[in-house]
Amino acid sequence: xxxxxxxxxxxxxxxxxxxxxxxxxxxxxxxxxxxxxxxxxxxxxxxxxxxxxxxxxxxxxxxxxxxxxxxxxxxxxxxxxxxxxxxxxxxxxxxxxxxxxxxxxxxxxxxxxxxxxxxxxxxxxxxxxxxxxxxxxxxx
Amino acid sequence: xxxxxxxxxxxxxxxxxxxxxxxxxxxxxxxxxxxxxxxxxxxxxxxxxxxxxxxxxxxxxxxxxxxxxxxxxxxxxxxxxxxxxxxxxxxxxxxxxxxxxxxxxxxxxxxxxxxxxxxxxxxxxxxxxxxxxxxxxxxxxxxxxxxxxxxxxxxxxxxxxxxxxxxxxxxxxxxxxxxxxxxxxxxxxxxxxxxxxxxxxxxxxxxxxxxxxxxxxxxxxxxxxxxxxxxxxxxxxxxxxxxxxxxxxx
Numbered sequence: 001x002x003x004x005x006x007x008x009x010x011x012x013x014x015x016x017x018x019x020x021x022x023x024x025x026x027x028x029x030x031x032x033x034x035x036x037x038x039x040x041x042x043x044x045x046x047x048x049x050x051x052x053x054x055x056x057x058x059x060x061x062x063x064x065x066x067x068x069x070x071x072x073x074x075x076x077x078x079x080x081x082x083x084x085x086x087x088x089x090x091x092x093x094x095x096x097x098x099x100x101x102x103x104x105x106x107x108x109x110x111x112x113x114x115x116x117x118x119x120x121x122x123x124x125x126x127x128x129x130x131x132x133x134x135x136x137x138x139x140x
Numbered sequence: 141x142x143x144x145x146x147x148x149x150x151x152x153x154x155x156x157x158x159x160x161x162x163x164x165x166x167x168x169x170x171x172x173x174x175x176x177x178x179x180x181x182x183x184x185x186x187x188x189x190x191x192x193x194x195x196x197x198x199x200x201x202x203x204x205x206x207x208x209x210x211x212x213x214x215x216x217x218x219x220x221x222x223x224x225x226x227x228x229x230x231x232x233x234x235x236x237x238x239x240x241x242x243x244x245x246x247x248x249x250x251x252x253x254x255x256x257x258x259x260x261x262x263x264x265x266x267x268x269x270x271x272x273x274x275x276x277x278x279x280x281x282x283x284x285x286x287x288x289x290x291x292x293x294x295x296x297x298x299x300x301x302x303x304x305x306x307x308x309x310x311x312x313x314x315x316x317x318x319x320x321x322x323x324x325x326x327x328x329x330x331x332x333x334x335x336x337x338x339x340x341x342x343x344x345x346x347x348x349x350x351x352x353x354x355x356x357x358x359x360x361x362x363x364x365x366x367x368x369x370x371x372x373x374x375x376x377x378x379x380x381x382x383x384x385x386x387x388x389x390x
Binding site: 011 | 331370377
């Protein structure tokens with residue numbers, strides 16, 4: 001199974017070991033650090049879930065069954081939050097890495113809701129069916 | 141950003157217009173302020189603060205020859221070394237005569253509704269007020285994708301534009317003005333820092349600016365726009381984490 005980013009309302013950006021994901025439909029933004037960022041990048045690039053786990057087990061020191069289980073749970077969480085959707089496309093393969101292995105830690109995301117109102121604040125788009133330049137409630 | 145170059149008086153509005161190669165559109169922008177001043181029912185004075193962010197065309201000659209028709213409006217012009225939009229806006233804040241500030245790009249038009257917002261400031265001077273933009277397209281230009289999507293399901297992007305904002309000079313100085321390291325995202329960063337500082341931000345439905353897309357807008361560079369947006373989000377996250385660490389450290 002492969003995934004893709006929900007491109008209707010999700011923007012994401014990765015710098016260093018952190019991915020920031022913004023959900024413009026709900027105003028929540030997320031921080032994905034370390035293994036969470038790695039899983040996100042792999043899933044967002046269309047790599048299949050089996051290949052993701054293979055790549056993670058080649059890159060991280062940890063019990064393969066634990067990596068498999070925690071990765072599956074994390075991907076399910078991303079789908080449940082609407083950040084990723086299951087793709088109908090054929091999953092891409094991944095190549096294993098020869099980079100130095102690092103200890104595995106459970107992938108987790110940190111959700112922020114403090115900017116909900118501001119992220120949803122969108123005066124250009126908050127218009128009625130009449131379109132521009134008619135703000136909501138403008139009866140003229 | 142510290143201090144101020146000019147003494148301020150409380151009753152009046154300074155309209156800060158950074159200019160950098162806008163000779164083809166600047167007159168329309170200036171006329172819009174003058175026209176709004178004549179149309180608005182208020183009696184407070186309006187100062188147009190033009191800041192030349194470097195000079196690459198004959199914008200200065202245009203401004204030197206232009207005179208407002210409204211008796212309420214005056215114009216002052218200031219030259220600075222080119223440093224970008226945030227740098228120019230900060231210079232405008234320093235040179236503004238009035239306590240109440242608003243910003244306008246040199247290719248857009250201010251509407252009379254912007255001046256009417258001053259009455260909201262009378263009621264709640266602590267608030268920053270942000271209004272709505274109306275979009276116009278000229279020169280057969282396209283609209284940058286992230287800003288006006290082609291369907292309601294397309295990605296939304298917050299519109300924290302300085303050019304839709306009414307804010308007190310003391311408020312701007314208290315947060316050190318615009319972050320001059322941003323190319324286009326200084327507005328988003330500004331609103332985040334305002335809210336972090338506890339400044340209430342009030343949205344109104346009034347159309348306060350007509351924003352033109354003409355093919356040369358900085359926002360056509362989606363990579364820069366998106367990069368600056370995430371830079372602002374990361375900056376916000378860093379500050380609230382530092383704040384949390386500080387609280388836990390005590």
